[in-house]
Amino acid sequence: MNKHLFHQLIATFCLLLCSPALLWSATVQPAWSKKAFKSVFTLQTFDAGGSLIASSHGFFVGKMGEAVSNLSAFKGAARATIIDSQGKEYGVSMILGFNDLYDVVRFRVDTKQSIPLTVSATHPTEGETLWLLPYRLKKAALCVEGQLEKSEPVADRYA
Numbered sequence: 001m002n003k004h005l006f007h008q009l010i011a012t013f014c015l016l017l018c019s020p021a022l023l024w025s026a027t028v029q030p031a032w033s034k035k036a037f038k039s040v041f042t043l044q045t046f047d048a049g050g051s052l053i054a055s056s057h058g059f060f061v062g063k064m065g066e067a068v069s070n071l072s073a074f075k076g077a078a079r080a081t082i083i084d085s086q087g088k089e090y091g092v093s094m095i096l097g098f099n100d101l102y103d104v105v106r107f108r109v110d111t112k113q114s115i116p117l118t119v120s121a122t123h124p125t126e127g128e129t130l131w132l133l134p135y136r137l138k139k140a141a142l143c144v145e146g147q148l149e150k151s152e153p154v155a156d157r158y159a
Contacts, residue, residue, distance in 0.1 A: 043058050046078060070105070092108070096108060125148070126149065
């Protein structure tokens, strides 16, 4: 697997949020997008001197500040923060796990409550309408509609 797999996983998770029953026109945003918008954030990492090392994006996967992003953003970092969709900044308090091969890290943010993204209970089928939720600060970004061309399993669990 290459280092860009994490970015593919984010897009896949975002795309899998809609169920097959949610077929919308390109001008109407899915009902779930407003809630999902609150789950994505910007990650910033800093060296010991306070200089910015990297800026990336991620999303919450748990209700108590558990989140994922790409591991490479943390290389050489002394501290990390996230900026949520409302512009609020929170510190990253601990690393919960990581995988160098997939360039993914799971961590906890200093917040008592977060809205996690959820993965669809069904696997999408070829030709199904899916949605991409881009990140945008303070204002909901317009979702991009697309058609699934191909699906491949990741770690024998996710397609």
